[in-house]
Amino acid sequence: MKLKQLEGLLGNLQQFDNPKIELEQYPTGAHIASRMLYTAENSFGDISNKIVADFGCGCGTLGLAAALLDAEHVIGVDVDDESLEIASINADELEVELGLIQCEIKSLAWRGQIIDTVVMNPPFGTRKKGADMEFLSVALKVASQAVYSLHKTTTREHIKRAALRDYNASSAEVLSTEGLLFDEETTQATVVKSGVLPTLLQPRVVVYDGVCHLCHRGVKLVINADKDRRIKFCCLQSKAAEPYMRVCGVDREDVLRRFLFIEGPFEYHQGSSAALKVLSYLPLPYSALSTLMIIPTPIRDLAYDYIAKKRYDWFGKDTNCLVLKEKDLLERFIDRDETVQKEWSDE
Numbered sequence: 615m616k617l618k619q620l621e622g623l624l625g626n627l628q629q630f631d632n633p634k635i636e637l638e639q640y641p642t643g644a645h646i647a648s649r650m651l652y653t654a655e656n657s658f659g660d661i662s663n664k665i666v667a668d669f670g671c672g673c674g675t676l677g678l679a680a681a682l683l684d685a686e687h688v689i690g691v692d693v694d695d696e697s698l699e700i701a702s703i704n705a706d707e708l709e710v711e712l713g714l715i716q717c718e719i720k721s722l723a724w725r726g727q728i729i730d731t732v733v734m735n736p737p738f739g740t741r742k743k744g745a746d747m748e749f750l751s752v753a754l755k756v757a758s759q760a761v762y763s764l765h766k767t768t769t770r771e772h773i774k775r776a777a778l779r780d781y782n783a784s785s786a787e788v789l790s791t792e793g794l795l796f797d798e799e800t801t802q803a804t805v806v807k808s809g810v811l812p813t814l815l816q817p818r819v820v821v822y823d824g825v826c827h828l829c830h831r832g833v834k835l836v837i838n839a840d841k842d843r844r845i846k847f848c849c850l851q852s853k854a855a856e857p858y859m860r861v862c863g864v865d866r867e868d869v870l871r872r873f874l875f876i877e878g879p880f881e882y883h884q885g886s887s888a889a890l891k892v893l894s895y896l897p898l899p900y901s902a903l904s905t906l907m908i909i910p911t912p913i914r915d916l917a918y919d920y921i922a923k924k925r926y927d928w929f930g931k932d933t934n935c936l937v938l939k940e941k942d943l944l945e946r947f948i949d950r951d952e953t954v955q956k957e958w959s960d961e
């Protein structure tokens with residue numbers, strides 16, 4: 615399932631009718647939920663064919679996202695029966711299985727690591743001090759692989775420390791990059807993993823058609839303007855591009871049509887939006903062009919798609935990644951070793 619499709623399905627879910635403030639019942643938005651689960655699956659392989667629990671599941675957004683991403687079994691736990699009813703209606707609507715348990719999280723009588731992955735958006739502890747810690751400690755006891763948890767930015771370091779020091783997590787990582795804020799200003803995605811983290815993908819990477827002359831000109835322009843060296847590149851044709859495409863739920867054909875900009879673990883853009891996002895990282899006057907974002911995406915993409923379709927006819931294409939012809943640019947490419955090695959083995 616593609617990321618956009620997942621976000622769309624979650625966006626239609628019923629939310630709390632009468633949110634109970636004392637239980638911190640605020641909804642988990644479709645945008646953040648889809649990206650959190652998509653990353654858990656596509657970067658870490660922690661969802662499909664796994665036993666997943668959604669702690670403080672409320673209306674079930676995170677658990678249902680796991681079910682849609684082919685978790686073997688999903689169990690939602692919440693203290694509030696009215697929320698569980700809504701979660702059950704949502705599961706029926708989506709035609710997926712969601713086991714539901716009404717229980718205070720600290721009274722959950724599970725022994726040992728019977729769950730693979732816990733996903734949760736727990737109370738932040740603003741109403742009941744320490745509520746977030748209660749959730750974290752139980753989650754890390756029952757999960758054999760990973761705990762993905764949303765927390766307030768201000769408590770992030772505390773959460774990481776507690777996971778490592780008090781709850782025996784083998785690692786604790788914040789799965790977000792600077793400036794990556796979500797639905798609520800105070801919230802960032804913190805992933806606390808009890809397993810070993812694989813290498814994280816880099817932020818601000820452009821994946822583009824390396825054999826296209828027009829694209830290559832664009833890349834050179836960005837490299838020359840980007841004095842702070844914030845943007846990195848990867849040719850679509852290289853192996854290094856594959857994990858980036860996987861986390862975004864796109865394939866080579868998609869990126870051949872519209873290039874990809876991975877801003878951070880939860881933010882991916884294609885086509886005209888990707889171009890304007892990249893420009894926003896450059897100094898003036900280039901960054902000023904990013905104000906063109908106010909033009910609706912379908913209109914911008916219409917022009918983008920037309921040029922993209924004609925690009926080989928108008929500007930030409932090569933058989934190899936063009937960066938090999940200008941090796942001084944290579945250091946800005948995350949696939950440089952692979953590209954150079956390929957050239958040697960082709961010679």
Ligand SMILES: C[S@@+](CC[C@H](N)C(=O)[O-])C[C@H]1O[C@@H](n2cnc3c(N)ncnc32)[C@H](O)[C@@H]1O
Pocket residue numbers: 637638639640641642669670671672673674675676691692693694697717718719720734735736737745
């Ligand atoms: C931020 S909301 C989570 C929203 C949910 N992810 C959704 O999609 O609707 C926090 C949830 O934790 C539940 N909760 C609060 N304290 C709890 C506790 N001690 N034990 C179990 N659930 C609790 C609340 O009822 C609420 O549904």
